Amino acid sequence: MKALVVVAHPVRESLTHNAARAAVEGLTTAGHDVVLLDLYGEGFSAAMSPAERAAYHTDEPLIAHDAIRAAELVRSSQILVFVYPTWWSDVPAIMRAFFERVFIPTVAFELVPGATKVQPAMQHVRHIVGISIYGSPWVYVWTIRDSGRRMITRALRLCTGRKTRTTWLALYHIERADAPVRSAFLERVEASMAALS
């Protein structure tokens, strides 16, 4: 299968980028064809522009080069992997921009005139994977709700087929995680992705 790994962290040496590399290794081991999309590295535009907003409800809503390329990658992928640090219980702004600029009508869903619910357009996606690193302990994350996880495993999941599976890999309370805990997490990411079929 084809896999798209989207990573959002401004620092290349961060644990988030290491987790993305581990995911790529694991998916490659499993025989998948993997593309890594580094949003910061690519200079991905971090907000929907007024021109994109104006084009949103037209027949050709994709107008910016970075979004067109990302949409092509999404359309040809069966596995979508999102790797990011959870900031303020949600994905970083640049990852939110990826959702609002790429997962738009004709790519992720179709708007049906008069309907209150959109029609899914990503039946080709078989797996959705989220990999996130949290500053807080899981109890705190659970109490204030994990918005990033909800967007990926619920809102995005509504745009895929009925049989699409979701996987969540989290490292909580990073402030207290020492080197062995961090490397165990990277091993878990790689093993879990290598087992994805």
Added chain:
Amino acid sequence: MNVLVVYCHPDPESFIAAARCVVVDTLKRGGHEVRVEDLYADGFQPAMSADERLTHREPGVAAELQHYADDLRWCEAIVLVYPTWWSGLPAMLKGWVDRVWARGIAWDLPAGASTVRGRLRNVRRLAIVTSHGSSRWVNWLEGQCGRFSVMRGLRVLCHPLTRTSFLAIYAMDSNGHDDRRRFLDHVERRFISW
């Protein structure tokens, strides 16, 4: 009361732009001191830079963001006016949170503590005025990310007795002029009582 209105929409002709006008006019009529941040008009850069990330444990914000930080310390109420996209805040508004709600402004992390301590005890009211393309139950299914990340995630950094208001209109893809008019009237009634 000092009220900070943070408005986020790329289109000045949008319904959310109309909602912003109602919020600001009503608050001013009520005698409140109002400051408006228009993130798109300001050309706000939502992505946190590598430098900011590497120094995020040090207090303060990037020099060009100082006036946003000052507004956050000045206000007694925050009103966020935005369209709900992907069940939550638009990237532009999320970037304002990522970059401006920084250490020394919105929170501190005392030695030995495992979670952050809020610093915005000046904020006693927190309100959201937002629109949703889909229906109420689809948003419930999607997890109401924007509502929870603000009313829980950010509220804990404000005064412990902070009151919250969530004013939302649903089904923008199918609702009519009357629904929208009614919503704006509802917004006006809610803010006139502030």
